[in-house]
Amino acid sequence: MATGYFFSHRHILGIDELSKDDILHILDTADSFKEISARPIKKVPTLRGHTVINLFYEPSTRTRLSFEIAAKRMSADTFNISPSTSSATKGETLIDTARNISAMHPDIIIVRHSFSGAPHMLSRYVNAAVINAGDGAHEHPSQGLLDMMTVKEHKGRLNDLKIAIIGDISHSRVAHSAIEGFTTMGSEVHVFGPATLLPKGLEQLGAKVCTSMEEVVRDADVVMTLRIQLERQNDPLLPSLREYSRRFGVSQKMMSLAKPDALVMHPGPVNRGVELMPEVADSTQSVILNQVTNGVAVRMALLYLVMGNS
Amino acid sequence: MRQCEGVMERSWVIKNGRVVDPANKVDQQCDIIVQDGVISTGDEIGVDDLPVIDAAGCLVVPGLIDMHTHLREPGQEYKEDITSGTLAAASGGFTAVACMPNTCPVNDNSAVCAMILEKARSAAARVYPVGAISKGSEGKQLAEYGELRAAGAVAVSDDGLPVTDSQLMRRALEYASDFDLAVIAHCEDPALSTGVMNEGEMSTQLGLKGIPNAAESVMVYREIALAEFTGKKVHIAHVSTAMSVDLIRQAKARGVRVTAETAPHYFTLTDEAVSGYITNAKMNPPLRTGEDRAAVIHGLQDGTLDAIATDHAPHSILEKEMEFDVAAFGIIGLETAVPLTLTLLHQGVIDASRMVELLAVNPARILGVEGGSLAPGAAADITIIDPKLEFSYSVDQVVSKSRNSPFLDWTLTGRSMLTMVDGAVQFSRFI
Numbered sequence A: 001m002a003t004g005y006f007f008s009h010r011h012i013l014g015i016d017e018l019s020k021d022d023i024l025h026i027l028d029t030a031d032s033f034k035e036i037s038a039r040p041i042k043k044v045p046t047l048r049g050h051t052v053i054n055l056f057y058e059p060s061t062r063t064r065l066s067f068e069i070a071a072k073r074m075s076a077d078t079f080n081i082s083p084s085t086s087s088a089t090k091g092e093t094l095i096d097t098a099r100n101i102s103a104m105h106p107d108i109i110i111v112r113h114s115f116s117g118a119p120h121m122l123s124r125y126v127n128a129a130v131i132n133a134g135d136g137a138h139e140h141p142s143q144g145l146l147d148m149m150t151v152k153e154h155k156g157r158l159n160d161l162k163i164a165i166i167g168d169i170s171h172s173r174v175a176h177s178a179i180e181g182f183t184t185m186g187s188e189v190h191v192f193g194p195a196t197l198l199p200k201g202l203e204q205l206g207a208k209v210c211t212s213m214e215e216v217v218r219d220a221d222v223v224m225t226l227r228i229q230l231e232r233q234n235d236p237l238l239p240s241l242r243e244y245s246r247r248f249g250v251s252q253k254m255m256s257l258a259k260p261d262a263l264v265m266h267p268g269p270v271n272r273g274v275e276l277m278p279e280v281a282d283s284t285q286s287v288i289l290n291q292v293t294n295g296v297a298v299r300m301a302l303l304y305l306v307m308g309n310s
Numbered sequence B: 001m002r003q004c005e006g007v008m009e010r011s012w013v014i015k016n017g018r019v020v021d022p023a024n025k026v027d028q029q030c031d032i033i034v035q036d037g038v039i040s041t042g043d044e045i046g047v048d049d050l051p052v053i054d055a056a057g058c059l060v061v062p063g064l065i066d067m068h069t070h071l072r073e074p075g076q077e078y079k080e081d082i083t084s085g086t087l088a089a090a091s092g093g094f095t096a097v098a099c100m101p102n103t104c105p106v107n108d109n110s111a112v113c114a115m116i117l118e119k120a121r122s123a124a125a126r127v128y129p130v131g132a133i134s135k136g137s138e139g140k141q142l143a144e145y146g147e148l149r150a151a152g153a154v155a156v157s158d159d160g161l162p163v164t165d166s167q168l169m170r171r172a173l174e175y176a177s178d179f180d181l182a183v184i185a186h187c188e189d190p191a192l193s194t195g196v197m198n199e200g201e202m203s204t205q206l207g208l209k210g211i212p213n214a215a216e217s218v219m220v221y222r223e224i225a226l227a228e229f230t231g232k233k234v235h236i237a238h239v240s241t242a243m244s245v246d247l248i249r250q251a252k253a254r255g256v257r258v259t260a261e262t263a264p265h266y267f268t269l270t271d272e273a274v275s276g277y278i279t280n281a282k283m284n285p286p287l288r289t290g291e292d293r294a295a296v297i298h299g300l301q302d303g304t305l306d307a308i309a310t311d312h313a314p315h316s317i318l319e320k321e322m323e324f325d326v327a328a329f330g331i332i333g334l335e336t337a338v339p340l341t342l343t344l345l346h347q348g349v350i351d352a353s354r355m356v357e358l359l360a361v362n363p364a365r366i367l368g369v370e371g372g373s374l375a376p377g378a379a380a381d382i383t384i385i386d387p388k389l390e391f392s393y394s395v396d397q398v399v400s401k402s403r404n405s406p407f408l409d410w411t412l413t414g415r416s417m418l419t420m421v422d423g424a425v426q427f428s429r430f431i
């Protein structure tokens, strides 16, 4: 890392805003926090007296729990607000909610929203630091970071790797953050999925678009599959999960094309037998649960860093 | 800056300006004499006694006509009304605007048309109502074009919405020709067009749902096919894509009676302006790519595109200060069209005569209204433009009731200095 480096981000809105040094610094910090979760007494006083609000406009169990555990292990006071998106459109606007919450002087607002850019807008109306916990089809930066942390732990590096991402790239903020992150770190991200789920402009984002399962998986260091949904807002994306699973599901046979020590990753929750065959999800190559463990550490690091600590 | 009220002087001599009047093949320094609201040769009056407007360094052109404006009255007067919208027009150099019928209620009948024209009697610019193609703009039944024409409508359009029923569109082209009403087509395939910005690299980067350029172009082609088959005229609104420009160019070459407009934002901005989730860069059709922008400019140059229209679409902060997905489509444009078009002039893309054709001569021709000419005997609708004046378009200068412009705080070059309708000065920045 460059000398004289300091982490200067007030908000964490997307990996697209982070440099290589930023990412390494976050991962190093997360690494140092990871052992806290292994202690019998899983709590440090670092963020005592700080108020953290989980503002989740979209249902989420895992991410919200992970952020909440991270905040509590740092001794912050946490509060969960889950306005449903429908009542939000009828009632209070996001800006009004933001101003009201801001008036109570929280230190950090963690926001998930079905609209891309909602955390960006929120950050313009509050004094607190804003962490994006997933916005529309845009980004899910803490997920991208925990993915990188997991890969780094197993591969010892984040450069010169072939990362294969398979599935619904169009609607996946996880894929987007992974593409931004891994390419920033010097790895190649290869993507594949049904043509209905491959958006335009992936090459400009830095990804390589493959034309077959064999091509995307061959010699990959990491095989990441994404959760699949048949239809979104009447957009006929796929005829059936059955056909998807046959053509795009990752089987043990397909994994044999990847490097022998390739990692299997998934942001969860897994549709077993659809995008990922059970024997692959449960194989020794699978690091899906390591991802979950690292999620807490990465989120502890983000909470710590946006509070101006280094 | 002043708005003139009360009994107005309607006789003038405009001196020292460069008169650009392509309808009469004039581009030269000369005086324009206005007598009792009409352009005159000055032979019969004592010119020396007339009040002088010194237009030194300025272009003196036929009053600009915006053929695509949303005045929001009746129904959404908190965004704009006929008074504020025409004042914004006059301040931007427009002496006339054609107002789209997507008001509440929709202008699909004589009562709404008459109400608009009644309000327009005291407005700062002429107002040409555009009636609806279909009743309630619901795309099901033709509106009563005879009644609309008699009440003062000059064109029909379901703007804001496409006419999805191709048979209805065909009948509209046919029936409108009986009443000499222009048919203005808002081209959008609603099934393809479910996104919030142009579909491409930027929409993927921002994670926003895209509107493919094909959503516009498939409908442009349908209108061309219908115009070609029926032999009737059609006017394509707000062209934004390279593919649409190509289709219109080819259709014109075949002799199809198609005309088309674009808006200043399509030749000035690209979808990169959305970056940062800027809702003032959200409009429909959306800002496209650099390639589309270049094609639109080329279309303005080679005559494929006939007019520049603003698609002035005022929205309050209630519709714009929110998440990008749910913010309203549209931007105001009356006050920035002249400087943005002048940019093309300064870049040598078009000359002054072509600019006047795009902003005055052709809109008048397409709508079948007076204007676009400074010939003696014509109504004295005149715009005076200082092509070099630099100004910053700051929020406090906005004349429209709404402020939804992506050009706020831009330094713009060139500004309308004076707007005269029927010889009466409606807006002036001289002193």
Ligand SMILES: [Zn+2]
Residues within 6 Å of the ligand: B159, B160, B161, B186, B237, B238, B284, B285
């Ligand atoms: Zn329209």
